[in-house]
Amino acid sequence: MKTVSRNRMIYTFSKKHKPVAFVQPGELVTIETEDAFGGQIRNENDSVQTLDWAKVDGATGPIYVEGAEPGDTLAVEIIDITVPNKGVIVTVPKQGILAEKSIEPSTRIVRISKSHADFLGTKLSINPMIGTIGVTPAESEIPCGSLGRHGGNMDVKEITSRSKLFFPVFAKGALFAAGDLHAVQADGELCVSAIEVPGEISVKFEIIKNKKPEWPVLETKDSYSLLACGETLDEAAKLATEAATNALMRQYRWPFETAYMFGSLAVDLKINQVVDPKKGVRAAISKKYVDLESFLT
């Protein structure tokens, strides 16, 4: 088993970063991650006002997956995510979906048990998930705190253990990275932070040769989701719908209108990201209605 240390951080997805590990498809890889603040917040007196922002929103990597070439799909099976017994959540002036309100900086340390996080006496079921996960894009450089067709800071709460992701490969070796774990997060991550934790992710990679998805695809027990983004939620919703309609046309060999109709009945648009430079909407379809193959061209 290979372990990638949390000392090997990047803050952009870019071909300029040298790989920190070379792994084989099928190999079990453990990735240590730092929290979204780079571990700078240790107690409730540590304010976001004094953060070194250059150390915020990092990811561990890049990891070179042997055999991955541009035009392929990188499949990432998330085997396990472990999180520690405490995390941190903050408010930051001018951040989050209500950014235009007057927001005081504040910090809360949250205790985490095996099953729950305790927020001021209210217990929330924990759901360890990966906020930032992706491959290196075709473009020169995208901050790890943003998102795109390469993945990135998508903040999808269903990116948990036993889920699987499929990314289009743009660079030789795919150059994968992940970080920004959350112990608990709701759809939208409204205030800009969730229960932020360091931790360990174990994954296995596979490569699907010579075909790729339009957007990252998330496979859960019951559904496939296309993870789209845009300048606005409305644009992201349109792009997610377009890709889902394309997949349905391939699945059933239907004309556009028939796939569009079926989308009205079987494609749920869901919000994931409202607090980043780009907004994220996913289009979820039950596995009853679509196969993975239909997302790959």
Next chain:
Amino acid sequence: MKTVSRNRMIYTFSKKHKPVAFVQPGELVTIETEDAFGGQIRNENDSVQTLDWAKVDGATGPIYVEGAEPGDTLAVEIIDITVPNKGVIVTVPKQGILAEKSIEPSTRIVRISKSHADFLGTKLSINPMIGTIGVTPAESEIPCGSLGRHGGNMDVKEITSRSKLFFPVFAKGALFAAGDLHAVQADGELCVSAIEVPGEISVKFEIIKNKKPEWPVLETKDSYSLLACGETLDEAAKLATEAATNALMRQYRWPFETAYMFGSLAVDLKINQVVDPKKGVRAAISKKYVDLESFLT
């Protein structure tokens, strides 16, 4: 038991319409509804191109609920929704979330059994729901095909039997109306129509005096949702978040920042409406974390 005939249709929510029934709180009321096309589409040769659009997007009502006054809340318990054994779905040029694509008009008649709808051989579990439901607004007139703080064409797929809605009352008697039933619809109703059906809704009304919600509130088995809308999904998401944060501040007597944090962990933003003049986003909170009282002021 009182029955309101589907011959009593309105096409706007407005104080100008005379009540078609007067009901008491607690009385069981059956409301017959026409489908969204006013029953004009009977087979697959009936095209949307020849529709009389004045008969589209109607609702049955208005129903005067005795004792409801502006400033109160009208609670609507949905006891049952019955739908027939066939429905219709259409595509319409320049309509739906992909309106800018070239869309051919097309019509499908869909068979509906007790459990499933059959779309070209693919079976979808039926989920009878109410697309349009609301009260008469303070403003002079809002088309039944649009939405607002009064409710309207919200297309929330969780507005089913055994759910409950809470509307702010703006007019004496509340002047309630409902229609636009769907046998199956996914979140977003992407192509502008779902499996459109006529049917019957049975409801009971209650009045909560002298307090009202900021937006219609939907109660399901597990959660409360604030049903907000705006010119864009982004605006709707903001308004839904703001109202949810206000409710959490009332529930826990927290300052804004604490409620904003908790929202990041416990408030899911969900898309319902992307194809109407206004876009709909709901903020869902588990009943574990909030009481109905916190939504009413």
